[in-house]
Amino acid sequence: MKRLFRQIDNAPLVIFRIFLGFLLACETFGAILTGWVKSNLVDPKFTFSHIGMEWLQPLPGNGMYWYFATMGVLGLLVMIGYKYRWTLGLFTILWAGAYFMQKTSYNNHYYLLLLVCLIMLFLPANRYASIDARLNPSVKKLTMPVWCSWVMILQVSIVYFYASLAKFYPGWLDGTFTRDLLHNSVTDPSLNSIMSQKWFYLFIAYAGITFDLLVVPFLLFRKTRTIALIASVIFHIFNAVTLQIGIFPFFALSFVVFFYPPEKIRKLFLRKKPPVTESNPDYQEGKSILLYFFIPYFILQLLLPLRHYFIKGDVLWTEEGHRLSWRMMLRARNGYTDFRIIDKKTGGRLFYNFKEKITHKQQNGMETRPDMIWQMAQHIREDFAKQGKDVAVYAETQVSINGGPYKSLINPDADLASADWGYFFHSDWVLLYDEKGNILK
Structure with a gap:
């Protein structure tokens, strides 16, 4: 000392x-x-x-x-x-x-x-x-x-x-x-x-x-x-x-x-x-x-x-715990995301062009990252709330890591508008896969 x-x-x-x-x-x-x-x-x-x-x-x-x-x-x-x-x-x-x-x-x-x-x-x-x-x-x-x-x-x-x-x-x-x-x-x-x-x-x-x-x-x-x-x-x-x-x-x-x-x-x-x-x-x-x-x-x-x-799942796929961890220049993520918005009162599907709300650069980043997809869903919910509508927001995603096969990243049946984000644990609406490519329950 x-x-x-x-x-x-x-x-x-x-x-x-x-x-x-x-x-x-x-x-x-x-x-x-x-x-x-x-x-x-x-x-x-x-x-x-x-x-x-x-x-x-x-x-x-x-x-x-x-x-x-x-x-x-x-x-x-x-x-x-x-x-x-x-x-x-x-x-x-x-x-x-x-x-x-x-x-x-x-x-x-x-x-x-x-x-x-x-x-x-x-x-x-x-x-x-x-x-x-x-x-x-x-x-x-x-x-x-x-x-x-x-x-x-x-x-x-x-x-x-x-x-x-x-x-x-x-x-x-x-x-x-x-x-x-x-x-x-x-x-x-x-x-x-x-x-x-x-x-x-x-x-x-x-x-x-x-x-x-x-x-x-x-x-x-x-x-x-x-x-x-x-x-x-x-x-x-x-x-x-x-x-x-x-x-x-x-x-x-x-x-x-x-x-x-x-x-x-x-x-x-x-x-x-x-x-x-x-x-x-x-x-x-x-x-x-x-x-x-x-x-x-x-x-x-x-x-x-x-x-x-200590977070369930592979960080390379889930991105949970990726930031603040010195995981530098490690992977390329490619894919796309679309949102399905349902009016909770009528059960009808609502149209929302999220691509008009964000730049092309933001879209490229958001479409393959769970936290940004969740944030986009929250933004959609807030936009409809201003119109007096209570909505459920579902994400249809396909993501590939380093040129690998495309797989669903987000559970399409999970309402992201009402889902919570796990700061220190795995969010269940992020899908996990076994070594054979089967979804883990």
Whole structure:
């Protein structure tokens, strides 16, 4: 325990703050410039927010452009270390709002950004190379407790470990998913001819497992650290080029600063920063934060990705327990959904064109995911309730995973308008199948 409070050079944390602020600005300004904000938050008449957050809807008109522009400015202020905790705190709140506001475009790095911003709020990242330290000399310090590095290392370790664990399923191990992913992501015919070769997509599949499983242990040991760094650069740049997943590859690479000796990071990035000559070994800085925030936080982070093992059914099919579990780039879901609406009073069937209510992108996401299908049914019920009609809503679905056979995802006899969503358990209206393809009762 005493070693966790040893004072070390804070260069890694300072540089990470600068990287983080820059990437936050790139992510948020980029969301405006690429049309992401328009397609996900401006064009839709309503969003598929995280369940329980239905009240959280986009600002009207051009409000979401200003919302993201504000986050971009806050990211730049974090980068230069101005009013660090206030600017990062406000960014974290706004980013959490944007994250919980919609899940049509769900990426794990959105979640990771939220977690890292939350962690960084408790770390003294503005002690050097910041406006705060320039304006208030009492803020300026050359050191930090060693636990500041270890909480970042532990967070990224959890991400990589569970990402590797999730890949141990047939669709990944036989290369089916990586083959289809590369085929759909790469448009260059010459590259496609190589990437469609069995040896190549199998190599990518097993390289992905190996990298996720070993990169952190290799970075922790001095003799393998450079190998791990080179592998990380190749892996993440390949993903950036072929998969076009925004800032995530560069964000993941930025964690490397915590694995190298702080003095090396100082000499490489902050040459004018004085070296650390001495520190008080008995000074237990941040002990309360470590004990009462970070220990419960990491217990939760270790448990959340395990919850799908305690939910009935295969998470690959049901999606129950999929989110917040680092199940990244694992499967392709295809299918369609139609709704049958019955007036409970007359027993007659009612017409409802749900495709007019949502964008094409929302439809593609909704038609194969149980939680979004349920939310659409709830929205249909609410629309008819405004007309004074009490309706039952049934879903007719056909879904395929990784190009497999199409099967019914939702029990067609279950009234989703009156069904409950199981936050921590299996929803019975999501159909389950045995190994022979028979519906489990």
